[in-house]
Amino acid sequence: MRFATELDASPGRGGYAEAREAGRILHECRERINRLINGEAPEHVIFTLNGSDSLNVAIKGLISPGTRDHAVTTWMAHNSVLRPLNALAERGDTEQTRIPCDPKTGLVDPQEIARAITPHTRLVAITHGSNVAGTLMPLREVGMICRERDVPFLVDAAQTAGHVPIDVQELNIDILCCPGHKGLMGPLGTGCLYIRPGMEDRVRTMREGGTGSLSESDIQPSNMPDKFEAGSHNAIGIAGLNAAVAWIFERGVDHIWEHEQEIMNHMLQRLDEDEMPGLRLIGPPDFQNRCGVFSIVIDGIEPNELSAILEDEYGLLTRAGFHCAPLAHRTFGTDRLGGTTRISFGAFNTETDVDALCDALQEICQEYAATSTSR
Numbered sequence: 001m002r003f004a005t006e007l008d009a010s011p012g013r014g015g016y017a018e019a020r021e022a023g024r025i026l027h028e029c030r031e032r033i034n035r036l037i038n039g040e041a042p043e044h045v046i047f048t049l050n051g052s053d054s055l056n057v058a059i060k061g062l063i064s065p066g067t068r069d070h071a072v073t074t075w076m077a078h079n080s081v082l083r084p085l086n087a088l089a090e091r092g093d094t095e096q097t098r099i100p101c102d103p104k105t106g107l108v109d110p111q112e113i114a115r116a117i118t119p120h121t122r123l124v125a126i127t128h129g130s131n132v133a134g135t136l137m138p139l140r141e142v143g144m145i146c147r148e149r150d151v152p153f154l155v156d157a158a159q160t161a162g163h164v165p166i167d168v169q170e171l172n173i174d175i176l177c178c179p180g181h182k183g184l185m186g187p188l189g190t191g192c193l194y195i196r197p198g199m200e201d202r203v204r205t206m207r208e209g210g211t212g213s214l215s216e217s218d219i220q221p222s223n224m225p226d227k228f229e230a231g232s233h234n235a236i237g238i239a240g241l242n243a244a245v246a247w248i249f250e251r252g253v254d255h256i257w258e259h260e261q262e263i264m265n266h267m268l269q270r271l272d273e274d275e276m277p278g279l280r281l282i283g284p285p286d287f288q289n290r291c292g293v294f295s296i297v298i299d300g301i302e303p304n305e306l307s308a309i310l311e312d313e314y315g316l317l318t319r320a321g322f323h324c325a326p327l328a329h330r331t332f333g334t335d336r337l338g339g340t341t342r343i344s345f346g347a348f349n350t351e352t353d354v355d356a357l358c359d360a361l362q363e364i365c366q367e368y369a370a371t372s373t374s375r
Contacts, residue, residue: 003239007139012212012230022235029242030225033184033192036253037176037244038167040197043224045245047238048191051158051179052080055125057193057228058154058175059084060124061203063094072122074099074108075327076137081156085125095120101331105284106135114145121151128166129159132328132340133283134293143172152199158182160291161192162245163260163346165253174199183346184248186241189234200224207231234278256347260292266351270358276365282332283342292345295323297337298365306341306364314360318343341346 004024009018011026013059026047034042050053057325059081063069071094073081088094097116101108113124125147126137139155146153154175157166161176162183168176173196180190195203208220209230221227248256264287271281278299284290298306307320322329322339 003236007235007239010212011235013232016189019086022239023140025239025242026233026235027246029238032242032245032249034194035238036166036248037161037194038169039194040169041224044195044197044200045194046193046225046228048193048268049234050189050191051108051156051177052191054151054177054191054193055080055154055156056084056177057206058177058195058203059123059125060088060184060206061064063088064122064204065091065093066118067093068354069094069122070118071096071123071125072113072116072121072129073097073098074113074137075101075331076106076108076127076132077125077326077327078127078131078156078158079324079326080158081125083129093182094122097132098327101135103331103333105289106133106328106331107132107289108137108142110138110141110145113142117145117149117151119150122155123152125154125156127156127158129157129164129293130325130328131159131293131312132295132325132334133332134159134290134295135283136160136289136291139171139173144269146174147172150321151203159293160255162256163291164257168194168196175203180237180241180244185235185244185347190241193228195224195228200227203228205230209373229261246291251347259347260345260349261287262351263345263354264290264292264294265290267345267354267358270354271296271361275362276358277369279361282334294343294345294351295332295334295340296343296361297334297340298361300368301364303337303341305341309364310341310357310360314356316357316360 009022011023029043030042033045099112152174155173157178161178165326176194180226183190189193207230214221235285282295303320307318310316319342334340
């Protein structure tokens with residue numbers, strides 16, 4: 001609101017007070033995000049349109065046209081990873097290996113990734129937290145493998161940034177991508193791309209244009225972050241993102257994660273198969289290997305129908321379907337069921353919310369079981 005009513009200026013595009021203040025806000029947001037993930041340099045935090053944009057910039061920037069470079073990902077990947085790789089494969093620019101994951105937990109075996117790497121591998125892309133099952137992938141092990149073989153390690157942190165503590169240096173992450181509107185709690189239309197210092201030389205630009213710097217040259221600057229930030233920023237969105245990340249620091253991401261783990265543990269304790277006949281939880285059965293994303297199916301009830309019941313009769317908002325992750329649903333066998341009904345928890349949810357949800361699921365399961373039996 002302050003940005004819209006008092007500033008409304010384009011950062012780096014003028015020397016007047018409003019433009020300088022807008023530039024300060026952008027820089028402050030970069031510093032906060034860099035500190036949140038323990039990055040090495042704030043200027044290596046790139047602002048993008050959203051999480052998909054971040055992933056496209058990274059994936060297509062690492063794969064050279066016409067080279068038949070090789071990329072590795074997993075069956076837990078979101079379409080924001082799968083579709084760019086498929087588009088590159090269709091153009092003949094890359095070959096890809098998709099590593100299957102455990103059909104019960106969704107976990108990938110790091111040694112399978114190690115075996116998939118070839119001399120032509122230019123990228124290993126891992127989704128940190130599955131947006132279907134909440135599975136947390138073994139980033140440290142995969143990161144060590146990639147660093148030892150000098151293969152860029154890209155992490156899709158859409159479901160974890162702001163929820164789960166992330167240390168890009170400790171985990172050997174070369175590139176981290178995330179949207180601003182999920183765990184970072186900023187506005188829609190914002191995204192972040194962190195590129196480890198030195199790695200930017202291996203990532204080609206996907207678009208070029210005005211940067212407000214080196215305007216006397218008609219060649220895209222090579223300095224960071226301008227190399228990857230062509231055109232005017234979504235400054236009002238970044239101002240909102242800056243305020244949201246400031247709140248995360250005030251609360252503490254470790255505290256947020258501890259709170260969400262308590263909620264997850266309570267959820268797992270409440271999901272009683274005897275009390276909820278026909279209900280099946282997808283993914284890890286314990287909270288140590290998951291983030292606050294839960295997918296469920298109930299025998300005989302389509303995911304979209306269950307989601308509608310939860311909203312219409314109980315005021316509970318969920319998402320049903322394939323969640324833009326078709327291979328994840330094939331892994332769990334839920335592709336034949338029309339996907340799952342997904343429940344997501346965050347910093348503002350409480351155990352009371354969990355109880356309301358589980359009470360509703362218990363009523364639905366028992367009511368449907370009784371109806372099925374009478375038939």
